[in-house]
Structures are given as C-alpha cells and as structure tokens.
Amino acid sequence: MSSVNTAHSVVEPSRTSKRIAATIVIAYAVITMIPLVWIVLTSFKSPPDSISYPPKIVFQPTLEGYCNLFTTRTRQTSEYITSLGAPTSTCDEITRSRNMVIAGPSNYWPRFQNSLVIAFGSTFLAVSLGTLAAYGFSRFKVPLAEDLLFFILSTRMMPPIAVAIPIYLMYRELGLSDTALGMILLYTAVNVSLAVWLLKGFIDEIPREYEEAAMIDGYTRMQAFFKVVLPQATTGIAATAIFCLIFAWNEYAFAVLLTSGAAQTAPPFIPTIIGEGGQDWPAVAAGTTIFVVPILVFTILLRKQLLRGITFGAVRK
Amino acid sequence: MPKFRKETQVTSVTDTSSSLLGKAANATPAPIASRIRGISDRSMAWLFITPAIVLLLAINIFPLIWAIYLSFTNFRANRPNAPIEGVGLSNYSRVLNDPNIWQAMQTTAHFVFWTILLQTLIGFSLAYLIDRKFRGHAFWTTVILVPMMLSPAVVGNFWRFLYQPQIGLFNYIVSFITGVPPSSFEMLGSVQLSPWAIIIVDTWMWTPYVMLICLAGLRSIPDYIYEAAEVDRASLWRQFWSITLPMALPFIMLAVLFRGIENFKMFDMVTLLTGGGPGSTTEVASITLKREAFESWRTGRASAFAIILFVAVFGLANIYVKALNKVKQR
Numbered sequence: 001m002s003s004v005n006t007a008h009s010v011v012e013p014s015r016t017s018k019r020i021a022a023t024i025v026i027a028y029a030v031i032t033m034i035p036l037v038w039i040v041l042t043s044f045k046s047p048p049d050s051i052s053y054p055p056k057i058v059f060q061p062t063l064e065g066y067c068n069l070f071t072t073r074t075r076q077t078s079e080y081i082t083s084l085g086a087p088t089s090t091c092d093e094i095t096r097s098r099n100m101v102i103a104g105p106s107n108y109w110p111r112f113q114n115s116l117v118i119a120f121g122s123t124f125l126a127v128s129l130g131t132l133a134a135y136g137f138s139r140f141k142v143p144l145a146e147d148l149l150f151f152i153l154s155t156r157m158m159p160p161i162a163v164a165i166p167i168y169l170m171y172r173e174l175g176l177s178d179t180a181l182g183m184i185l186l187y188t189a190v191n192v193s194l195a196v197w198l199l200k201g202f203i204d205e206i207p208r209e210y211e212e213a214a215m216i217d218g219y220t221r222m223q224a225f226f227k228v229v230l231p232q233a234t235t236g237i238a239a240t241a242i243f244c245l246i247f248a249w250n251e252y253a254f255a256v257l258l259t260s261g262a263a264q265t266a267p268p269f270i271p272t273i274i275g276e277g278g279q280d281w282p283a284v285a286a287g288t289t290i291f292v293v294p295i296l297v298f299t300i301l302l303r304k305q306l307l308r309g310i311t312f313g314a315v316r317k
Numbered sequence: 318m319p320k321f322r323k324e325t326q327v328t329s330v331t332d333t334s335s336s337l338l339g340k341a342a343n344a345t346p347a348p349i350a351s352r353i354r355g356i357s358d359r360s361m362a363w364l365f366i367t368p369a370i371v372l373l374l375a376i377n378i379f380p381l382i383w384a385i386y387l388s389f390t391n392f393r394a395n396r397p398n399a400p401i402e403g404v405g406l407s408n409y410s411r412v413l414n415d416p417n418i419w420q421a422m423q424t425t426a427h428f429v430f431w432t433i434l435l436q437t438l439i440g441f442s443l444a445y446l447i448d449r450k451f452r453g454h455a456f457w458t459t460v461i462l463v464p465m466m467l468s469p470a471v472v473g474n475f476w477r478f479l480y481q482p483q484i485g486l487f488n489y490i491v492s493f494i495t496g497v498p499p500s501s502f503e504m505l506g507s508v509q510l511s512p513w514a515i516i517i518v519d520t521w522m523w524t525p526y527v528m529l530i531c532l533a534g535l536r537s538i539p540d541y542i543y544e545a546a547e548v549d550r551a552s553l554w555r556q557f558w559s560i561t562l563p564m565a566l567p568f569i570m571l572a573v574l575f576r577g578i579e580n581f582k583m584f585d586m587v588t589l590l591t592g593g594g595p596g597s598t599t600e601v602a603s604i605t606l607k608r609e610a611f612e613s614w615r616t617g618r619a620s621a622f623a624i625i626l627f628v629a630v631f632g633l634a635n636i637y638v639k640a641l642n643k644v645k646q647r
Contacts, residue, residue, distance in 0.1 A: 029457045142362055161582075
C-alpha cells in the first residue's frame with residue numbers, strides 16, 4: 001500500500017466498522033466450512049450413525065468408513081466367522097462385528113493411483129511445454145502473437161462434453177480409450193493454455209537484462225534460458241504446476257466419458273461406492289476426505305498466487 | 318539476425334547490449350561468434366512455441382474439425398460400420414427446433430443468471446468487508462477460498478448427502494431455523510426446489526472466486542482518491558457509489574464473465590447432484606448434449622449441438638479476453 005496509509009490516515013476504517021466486518025466475515029467462513037467439516041465427521045461414523053435423525057454431532061468414532069473404502073466384503077454365517085482365528089487387523093475386527101469378512105481390496109487405491117499418475121504426468125508435460133512457449137511469447141517477436149495467445153486461451157473455454165465427442169472417436173481409433181497416456185495427453189492439452197498464460201506473466205517480470213548480461217558473458221540464448229531465466233522463474237513455475245495439478249486432480253467430465261476401468265481416476269469412482277442397501281455414506285465420505293486433503297494443502301501453499309492463477313495471470317496483486 | 322533485431326521491440330538497454338553483442342560477434346573468430354549467437358532467435362522462437370501449438374492442434378483443433386464434419390452427417394458412434402451419409406444442415410435445423418434443447422437452454426439461463434447474481438452480491442460484499450482489514454483477515458480469506466479449489470464432481474456428490482430428505486444436514490438446519498418439518502421437502506426430488514438446490518451449491522462453491530477478484534479490484538483503488546473525497550466532505554455513501562463501485566467495476570465484470578462462461582458449460586456438479594432430474598428440471602445444456610451423444614448415440618446431431626455451444630462460448634471468450642486486457646492496463 002502507499003505511504004499515506006498510516007494509522008492517522010483518513011481512509012483507515014474505524015474500529016467499529018472493523019469489528020462489524022470481522023464478525024460477518026468470520027460468520028460466513030464458519031458457515032461455509034460446515035459442509036466440509038460434516039463430510040470429515042461422517043467419514044468417522046458407523047453407517048447407522050451416518051443416517052440417523054436428528055444428525056449426530058456427538059458419536060462413537062470408528063474407522064469403519066475407511067475400512068469399507070479400501071476393501072470389499074462378503075456376508076458370512078456367525079459359525080463361519082467364529083471358526084476363523086483371531087482378527088489380524090482393526091479392519092478385520094470391525095468387518096467381523098458386522099457378520100462379514102474381508103474378501104479383498106476395493107478399487108479405490110488403484111483409482112487413486114491413476115489420479116496421481118495422470119495428474120503428475122499431465123502437469124509435468126503442460127508445465128514443460130508451457131514454459132517453453134511462454135518464454136517464446138515473452139522474449140521474441142512472434143508473428144500473430146496476440147491471435148495465437150487468444151487461440152491458446154480459447155481452447156480452455158470449450159465445453160468439455162463438446163470436445164469429448166470427437167476425442168472419444170479419435171481415441172477409439174488410436175487405441176487410447178481408457179489409457180493413462182490418453183488422459184495425460186488430454187489434460188496436458190487443457191492445461192497448457194493456462195500454463196502459457198500464467199508463465200508468460202511470470203517471465204515478463206524477469207528483466208531481459210539478466211539474459212543479455214549472460215549472453216555477453218558468452219552464454220548462448222539456450223544456455224541463458226536454462227541457467228538464468230528458469231531459476232528466476234521457479235516460483236511462477238511451481239505455482240503454475242500446482243494449478244495444473246489441481247485441475248487434473250479434480251477433472252470429472254472427460255474422465256467419466258473416456259475411462260471406464262484401467263485408467264479411471266478417483267472423481268468418477270467415488271460416487272459409485274455402494275454398500276449393502278444403497279450408498280455407503282461413511283465410505284464415500286472417507287474417500288472424499290482422502291481425496292480432498294491434498295487440495296487443502298495446496299490451497300494454503302498457493303494462497304498468495306491464487307488470484308493470478310484463477311484469472312489466467314491478468315490480475316496480479 | 319541483424320534484420321530480426323530491427324524488428325524486435327527493444328528497450329534502450331537491450332539495444333546497447335545487442336549492438337555490443339554484434340560488435341563482439343564481428344570482432345571474434347567465426348566459431349566463437351556462432352557460439353555467442355547460438356541458433357537464430359527466429360528459429361528459437363518457433364522451437365519454443367511449436368510443441369504447445371502442435372499439441373493443441375492435435376487434441377483440440379483436429380477433433381473440432383472432425384466434429385464439424387460429423388455435424389453434417391447421420392453418423393452414429395455406436396454403429397461405426399454403417400455407411401455415413403451427408404445430411405446437409407438438417408442436424409442444425411433439428412437442434413434449433415427441438416423443444417427439449419430450448420428447455421435445456423432455458424434451464425441453463427436460469428442457472429447462470431441466479432448463480433451470477435448471488436455470487437456477485439455476496440462476493441462483492443465479502444470483499445468489501447475483508448477490505449476493512451480487520452485483524453486476521455488474511456487467515457479468514459484463505460478459509461473462505463477452500464470450496465472453490467475442490468472437485469465439482471466430489472462437491473456435487475457430497476451435497477447430495479447433505480440434501481438427503483429425512484437424514485440430510487441441510488433439511489435439518491432448515492427445519493431447525495424455520496420450524497418446517499425436515500421430511501416435508503426434498504431439495505433434489507422436487508420440481509420447484511431442485512433448480513435452487515444446484516444454485517445453492519454453485520454459490521457456495523464459487524462465491525469465493527468472485528470475492529477474490531473483487532478484493533483485487535478494491536485494493537487497486539489508490540488511497541489518495543478517498544483522501545481527496547474526505548477533503549471534499551463526500552459522505553461514505555457517496556464515496557461508495559462514485560469511487561468504489563465504478564473503479565472496481567472492470568474486476569467485477571471479469572469475474573461475472575468468467576463465471577458466466579464456466580456455468581454455461583456446467584456439467585460435473587449438476588450431474589452428480591441431480592443427474593438433470595427430477596425429470597429434466599435441472600437438465601442444463603451439457604447434460605442434454607451428453608445424453609444425445611453418449612446415450613442416444615445421435616453423434617451427428619450431438620455434434621451440431623456441440624458446434625452451436627462452441628460458437629456461443631467462443632463469443633463469450635472473445636469478450637472475456639477484451640475484458641482481461643482492460644483490467645491488465647490498470
């Protein structure tokens with residue numbers, strides 16, 4: 001802020017107005033967190049507790065939701081269960097108390113792994129291609145640069161379902177349907193537009209003089225790019241990478257239309273988790289909690305760059 | 318290379334250094350000179366930009382052209398071996414005369430209008446309050462931002478849990494406040510309430526987005542303008558209408574446009590929340606498109622509808638980029 005904004009400044013809000021503002025904002029923040037807190041609480045409830053009325057705020061916490069999330073179970077007679085030896089794990093014990101035994105692992109972990117592979121793979125590619133293109137646009141006179149940049153941005157604005165129709169046909173021809181490679185390429189294409197726009201802003205901020213100096217010292221342009229520009233752009237590259245990661249991590253429309261098994265990511269999988277007699281809400285909540293925690297961490301890491309990321313680098317403060 | 322140098326918009330500093338470079342290159346033996354120059358700037362520019370462009374052409378533009386071609390045919394993706402016949406513009410005329418599609422467009426318009434109105438009102442108010450800079454405002458701002466970072470599909474799915482009649486937290490809280498029995502209404506099952514159910518979730522999720530951009534707008538207003546207004550004894554009310562609002566307006570417009578484009582193509586959150594139901598009450602354009610393309614398998618017709626949506630979004634995107642540039646100049 002400018003130097004005139006001191007304690008005596010006429011524009012400094014009064015103490016009362018600050019207090020009122022704080023009360024309303026904090027109230028909003030608390031209300032907005034209720035749904036999330038509720039999901040985390042539900043993940044530690046037993047299935048009967050999760051659907052009780054009135055909703056239970058105080059309850060006996062259990063890991064049943066997490067056990068159900070990671071396993072598939074079959075119902076057995078109590079004679080069969082007593083004939084088994086002592087339970088080998090907490091999950092074993094919880095499952096047996098419901099007259100069931102663990103039949104095997106569920107699909108959640110493979111889907112979660114797919115999410116990791118596809119998100120990191122596409123982020124790496126998008127940021128690499130994006131950094132190169134952003135440097136090109138930032139430092140060289142490119143013919144039709146404005147139009148190319150608009151073209152790049154407009155690809156991100158396309159409705160995903162409209163894009164998915166021809167992609168579906170193309171991937172079927174190329175054998176890329178339901179493969180991690182297909183999803184990585186697709187997410188890279190969507191993210192590269194964000195990466196170019198964001199990184200161009202970051203690279204524009206690095207003074208050209210640094211490279212010019214390096215080139216006088218005998219570096220080639222290429223060496224100057226790798227040894228001078230890239231280290232200077234680290235913060236921007238990291239912030240861009242996190243934005244790409246979040247997009248790929250959260251994406252649903254392409255994932256549900258183009259993957260069905262081998263390459264399916266977590267978002268289309270979580271809603272399909274069902275237990276006996278309908279949706280197993282504690283397991284769904286557990287899957288959601290595990291899936292959302294990385295995003296919370298990233299939000300905190302990114303808080304200073306958020307504004308820039310969501311406006312394609314247009315607003316910088 | 319010298320020719321290219323002339324073309325570049327160079328600052329005075331770059332100018333001297335480039336001429337220095339040129340002198341150095343001329344004065345030194347050829348191998349060293351070429352090392353200084355490296356490959357020419359022009360070829361390097363293309364080397365850097367081409368990979369990204371090629372990828373976009375392959376994954377975005379080539380399929381788009383294919384879709385344009387398909388939109389003039391009777392192709393069905395579930396019968397890939399059937400002969401493809403050209404049908405001219407009939408797919409387009411059918412789409413534009415289909416009452417279901419107009420119904421979907423109306424549903425989308427209702428959704429877009431109300432979400433933008435609510436998000437702008439609440440988002441701007443919050444930004445205005447946060448700009449009072451009370452203690453801890455940075456922390457609470459970060460807390461408020463969390464919903465917009467989540468996956469819309471996952472959000473839609475867990476709000477479905479909150480909206481459950483009988484057991485859901487939403488019904489419980491509403492009945493706690495208003496006294497209406499919690500089993501007397503179903504947010505997702507009722508024709509009257511379900512359009513509002515999706516508006517509430519979208520507003521919960523995206524108000525922070527509008528707030529964050531409005532906050533940047535408010536912070537871009539220099540203090541001296543307010544000080545001048547103080548000197549002129551302008552009331553706070555007057556200051557708000559003549560300084561705060563007009564100066565934050567480009568930022569508000571930016572947020573509105575972006576939310577407009579995003580919600581126009583809304584798919585994931587609504588699919589998980591209502592699946593377009595009950596009936597087709599909350600069937601927004603993208604869901605209709607998905608049903609046409611991947612359930613009825615009328616690929617040609619769906620492609621025509623997709624192209625129409627493209628054109629609409631493209632127009633909006635054009636305005637958006639202009640707005641972006643306006644904000645950038647500030």
